[in-house]
Amino acid sequence: MPSLAIQGMQWGDEGKGKITDYFASHADLVVRTQGGNNAGHSIEHQGKRYALRLLPSGVFQPHVVNVIADGVVVNPAALLEEMDLLESEGISSFHLLLSSRASILMPYHIALDAAREQALGNAKIGTTGRGIGPCYEDRASRVGLRLGDLLVESYLKERLSEALAIKNRELAAFGAKTYTVEELLAWLEPARKRLSSYIIDTSEYLSHALEEGKKVLFEGAQGAMLCLTHGTYPYVTSSSPLCTAIPLNAGLPLTAVNHAIGITKVYCTRVGAGPFPSEIEGELAQKIRDAGHEYGTVTKRPRRIGWLDIPELRYVHRITGVKDSALMLLDVLGSVDEIRLCTGYTLHGKAIDTMPSTIPEVSEIVPTYLSMPSWKGDISHCKTYEELPLEARNYIEKVEELSGLSFVIISVGADRDATIVRKDIF
Numbered sequence: 001m002p003s004l005a006i007q008g009m010q011w012g013d014e015g016k017g018k019i020t021d022y023f024a025s026h027a028d029l030v031v032r033t034q035g036g037n038n039a040g041h042s043i044e045h046q047g048k049r050y051a052l053r054l055l056p057s058g059v060f061q062p063h064v065v066n067v068i069a070d071g072v073v074v075n076p077a078a079l080l081e082e083m084d085l086l087e088s089e090g091i092s093s094f095h096l097l098l099s100s101r102a103s104i105l106m107p108y109h110i111a112l113d114a115a116r117e118q119a120l121g122n123a124k125i126g127t128t129g130r131g132i133g134p135c136y137e138d139r140a141s142r143v144g145l146r147l148g149d150l151l152v153e154s155y156l157k158e159r160l161s162e163a164l165a166i167k168n169r170e171l172a173a174f175g176a177k178t179y180t181v182e183e184l185l186a187w188l189e190p191a192r193k194r195l196s197s198y199i200i201d202t203s204e205y206l207s208h209a210l211e212e213g214k215k216v217l218f219e220g221a222q223g224a225m226l227c228l229t230h231g232t233y234p235y236v237t238s239s240s241p242l243c244t245a246i247p248l249n250a251g252l253p254l255t256a257v258n259h260a261i262g263i264t265k266v267y268c269t270r271v272g273a274g275p276f277p278s279e280i281e282g283e284l285a286q287k288i289r290d291a292g293h294e295y296g297t298v299t300k301r302p303r304r305i306g307w308l309d310i311p312e313l314r315y316v317h318r319i320t321g322v323k324d325s326a327l328m329l330l331d332v333l334g335s336v337d338e339i340r341l342c343t344g345y346t347l348h349g350k351a352i353d354t355m356p357s358t359i360p361e362v363s364e365i366v367p368t369y370l371s372m373p374s375w376k377g378d379i380s381h382c383k384t385y386e387e388l389p390l391e392a393r394n395y396i397e398k399v400e401e402l403s404g405l406s407f408v409i410i411s412v413g414a415d416r417d418a419t420i421v422r423k424d425i426f
Contacts, residue, residue: 003216004426005243005260006221009316011270012241013303014263015328015411017041020057020182020219021407021424022416027217029065029209030058033249034239035181035221036073036105036135037082038128040296050086054079056217059086059094065209066094069202070101071249073135074147076191078105082251099202100148101251107187108179109134111187115174126272128299136238138163141287147199160184170334203251207316207330210256215426218246218257223317232355232362235274243320249287261425262325262405264313266333266395268306269294275362278306278342292332309342309370315355324425326409327399330392331418336374339395343402344368372398380413388412393419 004023008014037053044050045060054074058064062250068074086092106127109131116134117124127133138144141285143163148284149156160181168178210216222241225231241243243260247253267288270276280288285305288294294303302304316322333339345352356362375389382388388410394409408423 002210002213003218003256003258005218005246005257006220007243007262007320007322008241009258009313009322009325010222010223010266010268010309011225011276012039012223013269013271013296014265015225015326016056017043017052018328018411018414018419019261019263019326019409021045021060022419023217024058024061024064025217026426027058027061027064028193028214029067029206029216030182031067031069031218031250032056032072032221033069033116033218033240033246034071035237036130036132037075037078038130038132038237039221041219041359045091048089049115049120050089052080053339055082055086055094055096058217059091059096062093064095065097067097067202067204068099068102069250070099071245072099073103073105073132075100075130075141076188076195077103080190080194081112089368096198097200097202097205098147100151100196100199101201101203102147103135103139103153103217104147104149104182104188104191105131105135106146106163107143108171109138111171111176112167112174113170115176119174124197124273125344126274133238143167147195150188150196151199156188157181157185177219205235206250206256210252218243218250220263224320225312230257230319232274234289234361235348235359237384243322251316259324259425260320260322261408262316262320264308264325264405264407265328265329266308266330267292268309268312269303270306271296271299271301271303275359275365276304276306277312277345277362277365277367278309280305280307286330289334292329293336307340307342307367308399309367309395310399311342311345311353312355315403317404323404323406324408324423325405326411327396328411330396331379331412333395334377334379337376339372339374341370341372341398341402342367343370354423370398380415380418382412382420385410385422388420
């Protein structure tokens with residue numbers, strides 16, 4: 001299969017890093033198509049855990065070409081910091097390409113992000129504070145800078161002047177620091193010197209690679225329920241993490257994505273504010289949080305915990321078309337006495353079968369639960385599906401039956417080898 005997309009099926013943090021890393025070893029190219037350094041992948045490499053924020057997950061594979069495509073917003077200082085960190089660990093042979101159409105995330109975006117969250121008070125979204133939303137806003141309002149602008153210094157200065165005529169007024173309205181063209185040109189200079197040689201038309205490059213039959217992996221950032229349009233708006237990210245948005249964000253036709261694999265965690269997590277129908281609180285939530293190391297890859301914030309939500313999975317299955325999925329962190333549920341599955345929703349006394357579109361409705365959902373016994377033990381040694389305890393297999397098959405998904409990969413531990421492959425799809 002020439003191309004494969006990774007699709008987070010929940011609110012993000014489903015374990016995409018491990019599966020992306022697993023497939024990256026089989027790929028010729030790994031492509032990041034949206035988001036910025038607000039998202040992170042945790043990847044184990046040679047016994048050490050790395051947190052990638054902007055760099056695609058193929059950087060640990062010397063043969064892979066890593067592409068940051070058109071739909072990404074790039075903080076150049078953060079990208080250089082990440083590259084320097086890897087190089088300090090002896091990882092420097094990766095091949096990187098940057099889209100000339102990718103947006104540049106500037107210091108004033110970060111300042112505006114913080115100022116707006118503070119102004120919202122109790123109604124704040126719970127952003128990571130990294131300026132992602134304001135940067136995407138500038139793209140839509142046509143005052144944003146793009147990486148290609150770094151290649152022509154005079155044009156870069158012109159674009160900065162135009163942007164600051166607007167951005168400084170916004171910053172001043174919040175009482176925040178304003179900027180001069182000169183100080184921002186100085187801030188961009190290290191990026192202009194070090195990143196210019198990586199900047200190309202990645203749309204054209206990817207098109208040729210697919211025509212040549214190269215194996216392309218489109219890695220996912222965030223999860224479907226954080227989609228700007230189809231997630232729990234306004235408690236969402238500022239782009240679309242849906243696999244259906246990949247062609248637009250990579251400058252490719254609809255046919256470019258041959259197959260998508262969902263990434264589903266055996267329980268749900270959510271970072272930041274917003275409704276969360278199957279949320280668990282108290283000691284049990286903390287037990288699962290600690291067993292699953294559920295703290296933000298980028299922010300280190302403790303993630304909210306919930307039981308696996310079947311109606312939410314059916315909703316994402318419907319809007320993405322994803323049928324095959326990896327089931328992640330199965331080993332974590334061996335630490336609890338009883339497993340619960342959210343199998344349905346009731347809203348105002350009436351059963352509903354989909355995720356409502358408004359926050360008041362999602363907030364008033366009453367979940368229906370099914371209880372199942374846990375296997376109570378370590379399963380990380382299991383190499384085949386048949387070796388899993390009966391209770392684990394019953395759980396998997398019940399989720400498949402209720403969700404419409406087929407779990408082709410099952411993760412039973414953090415290591416790459418702690419993975420049961422039931423169907424080879426890449």
